[in-house]
Amino acid sequence: MIIKPRSYPIRLRNLEALHRRLPPSHPKRSLVQDSLARVRAGYQGEKSIDFHLKFIPQKDYLIIHDLRLFDGQHFFQMDTVLVSRKFILILEVKNVSGSLCLNSDIHQLTRTSNGKEDTFPDPILQIERQQMQLSKWIESYSSKLPIEAFVLFTIKSAILHLKNDKDSERILKSEGLLSRFNMIEQRYSEEKINSATLHLIASQMVREHTDVHQKILGAFGIRESELLSGVHCQACSGNMVWKRRAWECISCFLKSKDAHIQALQAYACLRHPYIYNREARAYLHFDPEHIVKRMLVNLGGKKIGATKSRKYEIPL
Numbered sequence: 316m317i318i319k320p321r322s323y324p325i326r327l328r329n330l331e332a333l334h335r336r337l338p339p340s341h342p343k344r345s346l347v348q349d350s351l352a353r354v355r356a357g358y359q360g361e362k363s364i365d366f367h368l369k370f371i372p373q374k375d376y377l378i379i380h381d382l383r384l385f386d387g388q389h390f391f392q393m394d395t396v397l398v399s400r401k402f403i404l405i406l407e408v409k410n411v412s413g414s415l416c417l418n419s420d421i422h423q424l425t426r427t428s429n430g431k432e433d434t435f436p437d438p439i440l441q442i443e444r445q446q447m448q449l450s451k452w453i454e455s456y457s458s459k460l461p462i463e464a465f466v467l468f469t470i471k472s473a474i475l476h477l478k479n480d481k482d483s484e485r486i487l488k489s490e491g492l493l494s495r496f497n498m499i500e501q502r503y504s505e506e507k508i509n510s511a512t513l514h515l516i517a518s519q520m521v522r523e524h525t526d527v528h529q530k531i532l533g534a535f536g537i538r539e540s541e542l543l544s545g546v547h548c549q550a551c552s553g554n555m556v557w558k559r560r561a562w563e564c565i566s567c568f569l570k571s572k573d574a575h576i577q578a579l580q581a582y583a584c585l586r587h588p589y590i591y592n593r594e595a596r597a598y599l600h601f602d603p604e605h606i607v608k609r610m611l612v613n614l615g616g617k618k619i620g621a622t623k624s625r626k627y628e629i630p631l
């Protein structure tokens with residue numbers, strides 16, 4: 316049973332907003348584009364394992380997606396965690412294509428694709444760290460529950476070469492998840508905790524989950540003043556102007572009543588989650604105070620402060 320579904324990643328949403336708001340000629344555009352493609356592929360990969368997870372007995376396993384916990388010293392993030400009365404299983408998903416070679420002696424994963432070579436961190440080290448941190452986190456609830464972890468490669472055409480055969484115990488293609496899962500289930504046939512403790516541990520994990528709120532502009536070294544402002548057309552990215560109660564694209568003449576919402580949401584992702592009326596007017600390139608006020612109120616977020624100095628939350 317899924318107790319924490321996978322939500323749309325905040326980092327992906329912020330990168331999409333940055334990509335839309337960066338001028339076409341900006342020198343960091345390709346850097347942002349690469350990062351966006353990587354994060355998007357990672358999310359697609361994580362979603363692709365849902366098919367295999369459906370075959371796992373739903374009543375015995377509590378499934379938590381996209382979990383980030385604090386072990387007392389550091390945060391650690393796990394793509395998917397399955398908790399049962401017998402064991403815990405961590406799944407780390409990799410959506411990497413090409414010919415992949417893992418040398419765990421020197422902790423290096425190399426990818427060769429179209430004659431180009433890239434390196435990635437050793438995923439085995441990564442899951443070992445997750446296992447250690449999760450066992451530290453769980454100590455106060457139960458020290459008896461064993462923690463297993465796999466790295467799943469989701470791209471069918473990817474070719475995996477493992478220098479050390481023993482690594483195949485923890486690294487596999489996602490199609491093999493179910494058969495590997497059955498093997499693990501046979502290994503841990505004894506119940507270590509009761510049903511009440513299982514639910515307590517799993518719900519505490521969900522409660523203690525903390526999202527990353529990284530300042531995306533800071534991460535790329537981009538200033539707010541370098542971003543595009545105004546309302547943009549969803550079809551052609553052209554500028555939109557307010558005409559007779561609706562926005563109209565000056566290039567393709569598309570009309571929209573709510574194009575300002577996406578513009579304001581980009582403001583929330585990249586600049587600040589709250590906005591004042593005067594800031595909104597400057598940002599939207601649109602001056603009538605009463606219309607902007609209505610737009611901000613209709614967003615439905617919180618309002619802070621008295622009438623004259625009120626700021627409005629921009630819900631995402």
Ligand SMILES: [Zn+2]
Binds near residue numbers: 548564565566567569
């Ligand atoms: Zn347009």
